[in-house]
Amino acid sequence: MNTNLLILPIIMPLITAIVLLFFWFRPNRQKYISLVGHILSVLVAIPIFLEAMKGTILTMAVGNWAAPFGIVYVCDAFSGALVLLTSLVGLAVGIYSNAAIQSKRASYGYFPLVHFLLMGLYGSFLAGDIFNLYVWFEVIIIASFVLITLGGEKAQLEGAVKYVTMNLLASVIFLTGIAVLYGILGTLNLADLSLKVSESPHRALINATAILFLVGFGIKSAIFPLYFWLPDSYHTPPTPISAIFGGLLTKVGVYALIRIFSLLFIGDPFIRDLLSWIAVLTMISGAFGAIVSYNLRKIFSYLIVSHIGFMIAGLALFSPIAIAGAAYYMMHDIIAKTNLFLVGGTIYKIKGQLHIDRVKGLFSQYPYLSIVFALAMFSVVGTPPLSGFWPKIMLLKGSFAMDNMWIIVGILLATFLTLWAMVRIWSKSFWSTEANEEKTTGRYQEMTTSQRRLLIGPILFLLAISLFLGFGAGYVSQMCSLIADQLMDSDTYVNAVLGITNLPEIQN
Amino acid sequence: MNSIILKTASRYLLPLLLLFSIFTLLRGHYLPGGGFVGGLIASIAFVLYAFANTLQDTKKLLKIHPGFLMPAGLLLSFVAGLLPLVVGKPFMTGLWFAEKVPVVGSIGSALFFDIGVYLVVIGASLTIIFTITESNQ
Helix, strand or coil, X not given: CECHHHHHHHHHHHHHHHHHHHCCCCHHXXXXXXXXXXXXXXXXXHHHHHHHHCCCCEEEEHHHCCCCCCCEEEECHHHHHHHHHHXXXXXXXXXXXXHHCCHHHHHCCHHHHHHHHHXXXXXXXXXXXXXXXXXXXXXXXXXXXXXXHCCCCHXXXXXXXXXXXXXXXHHHHHHHHHHHHHHHHCCCEHHHHHHHHHHCCCHHHHHHHHHHHHHHHHHHHCCCCCCCHHHXXXXXXXXXXXXXXXXXXXXXXXXXXXHXXXXXXXXXXXXHHHHHHHHHHHHHHHHHHHHHCCEHHHHHHHHHHHHHHHHHHHHHHCCHHHHHHHHHHHHHHHHHHHHHHHHHHHHHHHHCCCECCCCCCHHHHCHHHHHHHHHHHHHHHCCCCCCCHHHHHHHHHHHHHHCCHHHHHHHHHHHHHHHHHHHHHHHHHHHCCCCHHHCCCXXXXXXXXXXHHHHHHHHHHHHHHHHHHHHCHHHHHHHHHHHHHHHHCHHHHHHHHHCCCCCCCCCC | CCCHHHHHHHHHHHHHHHHHHHHHHHHCCCCCCCHHHHHHHHHHHHHHHHHHCCXXXXXXXXXXXXXXXXXXXXXXXXHHHHHHHHCCCCCCCCCECCCCECCCECCEHHHHHHHHHHHHHHHHXXXXXXXXXXXXX
């Protein structure tokens, strides 16, 4: 189905950012405009999501240049779900920033940049052209470079150097992959590529490009052994920024990996073996990293790495239930990880500390808040019936069906270690009592009630979505099996994109 | 820099370079040129003026903060992209008037998109250069 609706999620953040730039010298007004922009983004994402969930693949040819010659935007169920989740996370983080971003950072353009970043995210989820995908990646990383350095603290700059270097390297590798692929097949449209890859006689070259894409996306999504930059940089910027980074940026890498590999390279047994080893090692090494760290946000960063492995495992298994599990896990992870970082930021606001040995007695001081935090933390672990539970069951089921013992071991071990990390935080920071002489406080105590609500509100909002993902498992798993069916069967995608033109066969 | 030759020359070069930048901008649809190059030439004109005279003089000449050219240009390009939606065509479709205008040539939404790029480039490059110059003083 051809519709102009698809451009709206990209237009909304762009127009918001333009209006925000006009208000460059008035950071206080920017807060309200930014919030309106976030709400509008959610409103345009909903009809797209609903349309995509009917099983139709929406397409749009920009500039009226038909595929495969022009740039197309494509939205299947997977993209639709991610667009909606991105807009919801954007809204939550937007509300949180109103209380958490100091006006100094706001005056350096925090709000417009967040909208540019979101525009890049929507663009990548909707792109149906591999070079266009690259361009949206660039939009994301340029916005994120500025966001990660904004404020210019020493630790931030140190983290930013690692982040910038690795991401530039990833972009170069990704671009090289595109160039080689274009050299072999002569097209950039994903649907067209999918047709031509299967017919191409150059298997070795195509596998080589697959590895280039794997490394390029792998750096971005932080898979083993390319993840080391992530725990070193994600904990340095202010909370709302690291929440967006932690919740969404690595997932763009995983999305690209799933999209490109399911369309182009998954048929090859070598690639699937490689992916399953990477998945297992990512899960386990990330989880070990989490249990040896003591900084709250660093623990959370390692957990991001560990849980990326689950999604890669789903891709490696490539059976309907495993892909559905991976998609489900991705939705859960976007919400849960963003929330985790917001929780970490709020703990910092309360205590002025992030070292788990020094943060103490949260439960005795704020019992209700602690329960909210606990729900957010334990949904990451996958304690039933919270949202992480169902996708893990689906992934386990998928790996039993494929007899892939290592992935089963990886999932169980990583889940256990995640539980360990969370229980350690809970027992050290929440349940322990605080000796009087080492009492520490942060800015939370000086905040007004409305400011506190701005901090807690988004956490509750994301928790509600997370609980819905857990308790509404029937609806969500139906959604995920639709996603899996569409991803497994690349013909529907190809037909939806190329069916617009129906080019006549060239007769010799 | 305090050179009377450069000062006098820059006064004549500024309008010439601006004119040349507009020429490059309009030439750009099928031939080398366009909004990006045109914008760079225009900002060179102002930078040269700032070298010869002072930054304050150049700012007075510009009247507005160059930073505001960025959202203005973005808005223009954005509206140019959005216009086809009004007539029911996909985003960014080129719309053209049938008749040519002397000097400018065909007028269409792509021209306004390019003018937007021109403004963004002037805004961005001048903001960067002015900020660096100010932090040196």
